[in-house]
Structures are given as C-alpha cells and as structure tokens.
Amino acid sequence: MPINIPNHLPAKQVLESEHIFVMDESRAFSQDIRPQKIVILNLMPKKIQTETQLLRLLGNSPLQVHFTFLIPSTHTPKNTARQHLDEFYTEFSSIRHKRFDGMIITGAPIEHLPFEDVSYWEELKEIMEWSKTNVTSTLHICWGAQAGLYYHYGIEKTELPKKIFGVFEHTVLKKHERLVRGFDELYYVPHSRHTDINTEQLKSASDLDVLSVSEEAGVCLIVSKDEKQIFLTGHPEYDTDTLLQEYERDIERKLSNVEAPKHYFAPGGKEPVNRWKAHATLLFMNWLNYYVYQETPYEWD
Known part of the structure; x- marks a missing residue:
C-alpha cells in the first residue's frame, strides 16, 4: 500500500526519486476505496491446492479482495x-457481462498439445479477448503465460530437449518497474515445464518488456507496455513440497529421464528448501497494488 505523505514534506521528493510509491494528501483525501474484484480461471488439475496457493499470496494484502473462481464450460475436470x-466455481457465460479489477489465468498440464488442440482453446480465446476490455490487469502463469503470449502477440511455444524442473536464480533487468519494486537483484522461482517461449519472437514484440531472466530457466517475467497483460513463466505460488509431489508422481508413473528438481533440496539431504516465498508474496502484492488497485476506477462505468 502507498505511504500517505504531506505534500511538502522533504522526504516525499527523496522517496519518489528512489521509486518508492507515495501518495500525497490531496489524492489520499479524494480516493474512494472498495473491495477489489479478482476472477481466477483455474486450469490446474488439483484445483483446491491451487486455490489455496493463490489465496495465500493474495491474502496478505490489506485490501479487501473478492474472488470469483472460473472454469471452462467446455472441459470437465477429473x-x-x-x-x-458446483459450490465454488462459475462459468464464463455467467460473468461475461461483468467487469473485474484483476484476473489470474493459471497453468495447465497440457504443454504437449498444440494450443488449437486444447479442448477449451476457443473458449479460452474468448475469455482472453474479453479480458482486454473487462479486466484492468491479467496475470498469466506458466502454461497460461504461454497461451496468453500466443493469443495476444503470436509468440509460439517451443519444445525443450529436457524438462526445466527445479528452483532457479533470476536476475532483475528493470529494477524500477513497479512489479519488481522491493526485489533483490537476484531472486528464486520454481519452474516445472517441458516447453519454453520463442525468444526470437519475443525480442520482436515491441509492446512487451522483459523484467527478469534466469541463465538456466530463461525468461521469467514479461509485462505489456500498457501493463494490462503480465506473463510469468514459473510457479512462485507453489508450496514448499509441490515440486517434490511432482517428482514422486513422475517416478511412480515410471516416466523416462526423470531427474530430481535442481537447486531444491537442502545440501546433502532430501528435504526441500523454500527460497522463493518472500519474493512470491511481494510479486503478488505489487501486482495487486500497482496494476490493479491503483489503476482500476472506483466505478467502472
């Protein structure tokens, strides 16, 4: 949340020069506050686990946040x-007439499929098009990021020779962007994917800014110039043991070339070490504050 500072206090100019978000008295006095409306399109198979992970991160905010959980009508979760x-989710037809302050599109374990072969691809395209006019800012995660980059900017996904699996160090490229305010210059993010985005096509997309990258995991955080579309290739929302569960699942399925997640376990042991929780929380708080709350009109109409 912004710091409310008197207009003429000397600290105000210093903090602004350091890219600390401050709000002067006149704006604070006139600002209306209401609950932020967030719609979460949950495409992950373990929906309750994903709900908990996302709400844990967003629940640290002092803002009042109202959530709507969404699933495609063209796909039946197993x-x-x-x-x-039935109790907690709705379908797009029930909300398409509404406006939301923010939207999250999760990942999905369907990387092996071309986008056009996904059973709910046409519905997802309709939702992403609708988000351009009915949502202030949309956060796309993992496969959701690949789908969003493909739909909005024509950036394709590419097959990887080996799965990117583990917790990887990332470098912040644009330190003064609002989404990474407060970040250390190096931070960690879990990744678990068999595909990547086409980096040559990404370089040609003048409407996008790359905010962070990893030498091992590639581009991580991308933001559109208008800040309405945010793409996150990793899984900062993951719990400490989520990668371990995926690793054990792959072993149980007897998949070929199963490797332990990199940089994940404590040295000399088999216990996971969580090195991403603080930055994950900060990332979601920055998005909710700067890209949703500060940008959404009090009355959409």
Whole structure:
C-alpha cells in the first residue's frame, strides 16, 4: 500500500526519486476505496491446492479482495469433486457481462498439445479477448503465460530437449518497474515445464518488456507496455513440497529421464528448501497494488 505523505514534506521528493510509491494528501483525501474484484480461471488439475496457493499470496494484502473462481464450460475436470465445483466455481457465460479489477489465468498440464488442440482453446480465446476490455490487469502463469503470449502477440511455444524442473536464480533487468519494486537483484522461482517461449519472437514484440531472466530457466517475467497483460513463466505460488509431489508422481508413473528438481533440496539431504516465498508474496502484492488497485476506477462505468 502507498505511504500517505504531506505534500511538502522533504522526504516525499527523496522517496519518489528512489521509486518508492507515495501518495500525497490531496489524492489520499479524494480516493474512494472498495473491495477489489479478482476472477481466477483455474486450469490446474488439483484445483483446491491451487486455490489455496493463490489465496495465500493474495491474502496478505490489506485490501479487501473478492474472488470469483472460473472454469471452462467446455472441459470437465477429473480431479476435483463435482460438489466442490458446483459450490465454488462459475462459468464464463455467467460473468461475461461483468467487469473485474484483476484476473489470474493459471497453468495447465497440457504443454504437449498444440494450443488449437486444447479442448477449451476457443473458449479460452474468448475469455482472453474479453479480458482486454473487462479486466484492468491479467496475470498469466506458466502454461497460461504461454497461451496468453500466443493469443495476444503470436509468440509460439517451443519444445525443450529436457524438462526445466527445479528452483532457479533470476536476475532483475528493470529494477524500477513497479512489479519488481522491493526485489533483490537476484531472486528464486520454481519452474516445472517441458516447453519454453520463442525468444526470437519475443525480442520482436515491441509492446512487451522483459523484467527478469534466469541463465538456466530463461525468461521469467514479461509485462505489456500498457501493463494490462503480465506473463510469468514459473510457479512462485507453489508450496514448499509441490515440486517434490511432482517428482514422486513422475517416478511412480515410471516416466523416462526423470531427474530430481535442481537447486531444491537442502545440501546433502532430501528435504526441500523454500527460497522463493518472500519474493512470491511481494510479486503478488505489487501486482495487486500497482496494476490493479491503483489503476482500476472506483466505478467502472
């Protein structure tokens, strides 16, 4: 949240020069406050786990946040009880007439499929098009980021020779962008994917800014110039043991070339070490504050 500072206090100019967000008295006095409306399109198979992960990160905000959980009508989830879906989820037809302050599109374990072969691709395209006019800012995660980059900018995904799997160090390229304010110059993000984005096509996209990269995991954080579209190739929302669960699942399935997640376990042991929680929380707080709350009109109409 911004610091409310008197207009003529000397500290105001110093903090602004350091890219600390401050709000002067006149703006604070006139600013209306209401709950922020966030719609979460949950495409992950373990929906309850993903709900908990995302709400944990967004729940640290002092803002009041109202959530709507969304699933495609053209796909029937197999790993979540129908009762849970009926009670807590809605479909796009029920909300398409509404406006939301923010939207999150999660990942999905369907990287092996061309986008056009995904059962709900046409519906997802309709939702992403709708978001351009009915959502202030949309955060795309992992496969959701690849799908968003493909739909909005024509950037394709590419097959990797080996799965990117582990917790990787990232470098902040644009330190003064609002989304990475407060970040250390190096920070960690979990990744778990068999595909990457086409970096040559990304370089040609003049409407996008790359905010952070990893030598091992590639581009991580991308923001559109108008800040309405944010793309995150990793999984900072993951719990400490999520990669371990995926690793054990792959071993149980007897998949070929299964490797332990890199930079994940404590040295000499088998216990995971969480090195990404603080930056994950900061990332979601920055998005919710700077890209949603500060940009959304009090009355959409």
